Amino acid sequence: MDAMAEITIQQVAQAAGVSPSTVSNLLNGRAHRMLPATRHRVEKAIERLGYRPNRAARQLRTGRTQTIGLVVPSVGNPFWGAFARHLESAALAEGYHVLLCNSERNPERERHYIDELWSDGIRGVVLCSSLPSLDHVRPLIERGLQLVTFDRAAQAADPESLVSISVDNVVGMHLATTHLIGLGHRRLAFVSGALGSVNRKDRYRGFVDALELAGLPADSAAVWSGASAEWFGDVEAAELGREAARELLSGDRPPTGIVAVNDMCALGVCRGIRDVGLRVAHDVSVVGFDDIVLADLYDPPLTTVRQPSPQLATSAFAELKARVENPGTTPGRSLLVRPELVVRESTAPPPSHP
């Protein structure tokens, strides 16, 4: 069963007794230019032959493609999985396709992806990078690459055409931390992978700000940030949280409240808490970030900061599409959505002193 030769626009034209241009006109929304009868003949021929236009040829000719790139840390992390899903749905609705790239938070891999996407003729990508610097993509941006960064607040040194869409990570973590403080916690810990990314730094800042605002000495809080490794995969976040909790809770002055950089990490923390024979909420409170589907399913249901990922994904696609289809017309901008704290049952007042 060998690959058969493809049907071309030529063959359709011939079958319909018209020229290729006429078929092309029909295909490209210029049906009004022809007689209804002609149009009908062509439609029939297309149908009969099962003709599908060759996109490579079209792209070569027009320089346009209906594909965008999506670079996420890892779709293995349910948060990114959900984001990818919603982005792809938004794209599908407008006839776009999405090429998936998992950077695993590896800057080199990210760079490589962007290059490859460019070679593919892709001129729009949603980058969930959160690398502090975008210098590695600047050359391509200057050549016309449209970039929407997600979950990475705009930085002063960013290319000016850049669009940033993100939840306000500082505010989010502020909310989370303040919630814990309000509950009476005084010994807090912040658990994260390496603080190399913009978003992690922002979340950390929200944590520290809240501490200061409450008059708590900054050094009253433990910070556990993934020890040695340069960068951490998003799937390993849970393992990291688990390890962090075990370590923090067996030290002296163990925290009564733990703020985790994201939900996967928080779930790992919860697991670690049980590992050392303690109970979440009852003994130590945990707050996450993202509000993945599993946060609500967990036992106890996780208190967390919600990222409205369907809306965020929809906005990201809309921005990107507008720019790809109409390059150089709108300046860069930044959308910072205020996140919402979802209080569930992983947080409670600290245990009273014995």
Next chain:
Amino acid sequence: MDAMAEITIQQVAQAAGVSPSTVSNLLNGRAHRMLPATRHRVEKAIERLGYRPNRAARQLRTGRTQTIGLVVPSVGNPFWGAFARHLESAALAEGYHVLLCNSERNPERERHYIDELWSDGIRGVVLCSSLPSLDHVRPLIERGLQLVTFDRAAQAADPESLVSISVDNVVGMHLATTHLIGLGHRRLAFVSGALGSVNRKDRYRGFVDALELAGLPADSAAVWSGASAEWFGDVEAAELGREAARELLSGDRPPTGIVAVNDMCALGVCRGIRDVGLRVAHDVSVVGFDDIVLADLYDPPLTTVRQPSPQLATSAFAELKARVENPGTTPGRSLLVRPELVVRESTAPPPSHP
């Protein structure tokens, strides 16, 4: 900042003082045909100009593309997210890209995707469909589309060139059910979305087989399979499980053991169990399927049937690549991996009678 004109192979050739063919030869692993000096000049020119070959042109010319399609129910489900991640990694390692499609278990959407992928010139796709019939893609398979189905055991009526890769769902659920029975459970329930897919049917069969083998009347078991809806999204699985648990446990003769069609569903079931004031394991045991990362993180850690998704994804890609690069050479085949039961803490003997 307008899109600049792209650098072409012509310009590189000119800059290096050679012909385009020489550049092309270098690009396509035929460097040995030229003098080291020539080669060096060309490499320099490529570097200096920042030349990236235009893939659309290459694809148009050769008819080949280094992109494969991936159709999953939804990357929002952590199992599919992890699978997608591993497949993409395997692809990347061989210089392939992957186009992501979320079918949401909607047959029409799936059909549409396959058509689009074909138009994109993609000749290999990993289909995680589990629709009983593949008739909707048969025309394309006959034209040369290479298909690897995942998580869908081969069916008699399948196109003969088809490759199927799957865990043995019947055996898997048999293992899970037998485990529950061995623990002493006699009133079991099976919770699933609509049983429309091959994989769900297989899992159900494993459940029933185990029941029969143990001499338990089939009608001693409750089956809860997503009531009305035609098809269920994979993200809604959790919600469905939750609802199922609530309903099953408030009926008369509530089950003491629940077998869920997958982990997301199982996690929902656990949540539902708590909703009605019961405790997982202590009051009702739960087994899942997939072994997503969260299964181990959950409280209690979920007993489940493991799908080795990294290996499965790697095999799927390898099979597909071999066929795409060498079509029509190997006949269809079917790989059925025996899954493993991972006993954790969501299962325990049934509560003794009051």
Next chain:
DNA sequence: GTGAAAGCGCTAACAC
């Protein structure tokens, strides 16, 4: 209202 023709950037014979 319809068609002829040029060419997008690349590869692969085939000359030299």
Next chain:
DNA sequence: GTGTTAGCGCTTTCAC
């Protein structure tokens, strides 16, 4: 060893 050349399938002026 290197260059010349002929398209891959499509869109889009520009004639008619």
